[in-house]
Amino acid sequence: MCGIIGLVVAPGQQPPDAGVGRAMNDAIRHRGPDDEGYYRDARVLLGMRRLAIIDIAGGHQPMSADGGRIQLVFNGEIYNYRELRAELQALGREFHSASDSEVVAQAFAEWGERCFARLDGMFALAVWDRRTQTLVLARDRFGEKPLFYAHDDARLLFASELKALIEVPGLRRELDPAALRSYVRYGYVPTPASIFASVRKLPPGCYLRCSDGRIAVERYYTLDFGRRQAIGAADAEQRLAELLDRAVHSRMVADVPFGAFLSGGLDSSTVVALMTRHSSQRVRTYSIGFKEAAYNELSDARRVAEHLGTDHHELVVEPDAVGLLEQLVWYLDEPFADSSAVPTFLVSQLARTQVAMVLTGDAGDETFAGYTRYLRFLALQRLGPLKASVALAARAGASLVGGSFGYRLRGVAERMRMPFPDSYLGSVAMSRPGTVRDLLGAAVRDGYEDPLHALARGGSARHSMLDRIVELDFGSYLPDDILVKVDRMAMANSLEGRVPFLDPAVVEFVVSLPENLRVRHGRGKHILRRVAERWLPADVLAKPKQGFAIPLGQWFRGPLRPLAEDVLASRAFRERGLIDPAAARACLDDHLAGRADRGESLWLVLSLELWARRFLDAAPRA
Structure with missing residues (x-):
């Protein structure tokens, strides 16, 4: 397990700066406190931090193959590396360590990008081919290991964590308004976007090829939901x-x-x-x-x-x-x-x-x-034409009950009136559409298309719900x-x-x-x-499903209340313009009065403001 960083410059640009690489690597030291390593030439700089798990003595990176033609930095674990090693040895490849990272380097040298589909594991990696002057980034099938990148006409940057990219001089840190709106809706920023407009995430099951300053992203794996097998x-x-x-x-x-x-x-x-x-x-x-x-x-x-x-x-x-x-x-x-x-x-x-x-x-x-929301959604789907009547009844019941339970019941009624995929995404989301509009500042409120709609359109309507x-x-x-x-x-x-x-x-x-x-x-x-x-x-x-939760409701009436009060009253928060101060204050007041459990919304607001203070207000590197 490691963290990786690097950059490749376009032809004709100044060589990568070794000091920048060290600063990037230092930012993710926690990912790999046991070792660090670098490769650098006129076009590329690769770096890694290592948490030694397999072949502690021999797994130092960057790892090379074909006499140094292939240079690899690798984060993750490959669980079928022994089988791949045996296959590669049968093809005449020689190994000098017992590590899975050398297997990946040799596999790329032998099979190129086709090797990624053969790796059973979690990984984010970068491969530099000195002969073709090509950099390839790749990420595992389901996204267990992260990989951020930023690209312009002069260079491509990449790292396991966003904080490493911030160490690079000149990286633009303007917020992506659509990413911010997604965050307020879901509580996270969906791939391939990042919170910064200049930075992207490589999607799971994909690789990126960078050659002559140009990049292309290709998919090597898609989980097939259309295959059904007859089995007892x-x-x-x-x-x-x-x-x-x-x-x-x-x-x-x-x-x-x-x-x-x-x-x-x-x-x-x-x-x-x-x-x-x-x-x-x-x-x-x-x-x-x-x-x-x-x-x-x-x-x-x-x-x-x-x-x-x-x-x-x-x-x-x-x-x-x-x-x-x-x-x-x-x-x-x-x-x-x-x-x-x-x-x-x-x-x-x-x-x-x-x-x-x-x-x-x-x-x-x-x-x-296994999620309860799956079962509830499927049950509501089975209501068919009756959904509209049940939604009206739920809305009426919410008005009668009031309080936190009534607030939740109104949310159920709201989702029942929505078409797919919003009817399901409402159960995944942290904020209702109306709450998103209320919470967002005026400058970032409008012009949003939910990226998960595109994801839903990419699936097959022929599949079961x-x-x-x-x-x-x-x-x-x-x-x-x-x-x-x-x-x-x-x-x-x-x-x-x-x-x-x-x-x-x-x-x-x-x-x-x-x-x-x-x-x-x-x-x-x-x-x-x-x-x-x-x-x-x-x-x-x-045992009923419980989830890995914390007592947010109690915390915002106790230890987190002073922080919430201070943040919402601060000048920086009011002037930042990302969250509407009046709407945030109303959330806190509703929560303290017991009219609704707004713990998740308050956590969302605090997390965003504390993030902005750490990542936006701090001066960028010169």
């Missing part, structure tokens, strides 16, 4: 059990101590159960909880740990909410309003005291259709929210996180199954529950 339930369960076992086992390869996050829910418990099958020692597991009972799953995690015999570690935290928010803003790079980043950061911090790598249960909801909404989440919510949170919060603590549920063979198999093996009797993850019966007790299988 028993055969499907047996096949899934084998695929999950292989996925977990392959992600346990490491030359350092490792463990797992354990919440006590179905997803993380299944991963840990499979880890125990392949470990000669007790698996180390980590959980955190809050003092508020509704946000504390420690007893659930403890029961699973006892059942599986893990070496379990837990912590009840009463964090400094203000200090954490300011710290997380730096590590998250862009405005990011998913407050579950807080417990993810804290459990990563706990795990890093003992291990350098963990397996997680993330992506189980997307892969196995379940496939269409899962496809939407694989296209944006998973890579831009869930995986951003996992990567940045783990890497903030120099910890590697691996996600077995994103094994391509597992994902492709599950989405090809008949829908009644994925969702049945109003519950998602049907086949996962059936398979997990082999390893887990019944109470884990029956």
Whole structure:
């Protein structure tokens, strides 16, 4: 696991500055505290920070192939690197280390861009071909590892994190108004945009080729939701059990101590159960909880740990909410309003005291259709023409009930009147359309087309409605929210996180199954529950989904209230023009009075303002 940086200049430009490369690399030191390395010539500069996990002694980068023709910097892990190494050796390629990064370098030298589709793993990488004077960037299938880039007529810059690009003199830091509007709507900035108009994100499953100062982005992988296989339930369960076992086992390869996050829910418990099958020692597991009972799953995690015999570690935290928010803003790079980043950061911090790598249960909801919002949406779709009448009744009920429950009920009524995809995206979004218009400052309020509409149009209307909404989440919510949170919060603590549920063979198999093996009797993850019966007790299988949340509502009436009051009253906030001060104040007043739970909106506003102070107000490098 590493962080990578670099730049390539167009022909005729001044050679890259070594000092700039070091400044970029220093900005992401937390991603790789064990080592650093550079390659530089008249056209290109490549750099990396290394967190040593495999072949600690021999995995120094940049890695080369073909006598130095190929130069590679690589962030991630390749789980089938041993099989690829054997194949490449049979083709006559010689290896000088036991690292997966050398396998990637040799694979590119042998197969070019075709090698990316053969890599089973998580990665973001850059390859410089000295002979053709071509730079290639690539990102894994589902977006586990990040990669930002900026391009103009003179140069192409790239880095694992946005903060490294800011170290480059001359990088423009003007906000992208459309990205800001997306942030207020969803709580994150959807790919390929970034919060800065001059910077883009390379989409998952894509590579970028830069030659003679020109760039082109190509897709090498698309998850196929149109394939259906005829398979019986028993055969499907047996096949899934084998695929999950292989996925977990392959992600346990490491030359350092490792463990797992354990919440006590179905997803993380299944991963840990499979880890125990392949470990000669007790698996180390980590959980955190809050003092508020509704946000504390420690007893659930403890029961699973006892059942599986893990070496379990837990912590009840009463964090400094203000200090954490300011710290997380730096590590998250862009405005990011998913407050579950807080417990993810804290459990990563706990795990890093003992291990350098963990397996997680993330992506189980997307892969196995487990989100409650999927089931609610499908249930509403089944109402057909009755939806309009039910929406009217919900709206009337909201007026009668009032308070926070009435506020939520109005949101349900609003979504029921929307056409697809807004009818679904409303359940993913952090802010309703009306709230977005109210919160945004006048200068950035108008002229917005939701980028997730384009994503929905790119899918197939012939697919089932379940496939269409899962496809939407694989296209944006998973890579831009869930995986951003996992990567940045783990890497903030120099910890590697691996996600077995994103094994391509597992994902492709599950989405090809008949829908009644994925969702049945109003519950998602049907086949996962059936398979997990082999390893887990019944109470884990029956446990309602809780989510990795924090008590935002209470915090904004307690420790976060002074910060919210100070920010909303500050001159910088009022003059910045990104958020309407009166609308933000109304959110706080509604929340404090109990008229509505506006914790998420307030977290969104605070996160944006603290981000702006850190990334906009600080002077750029000369």
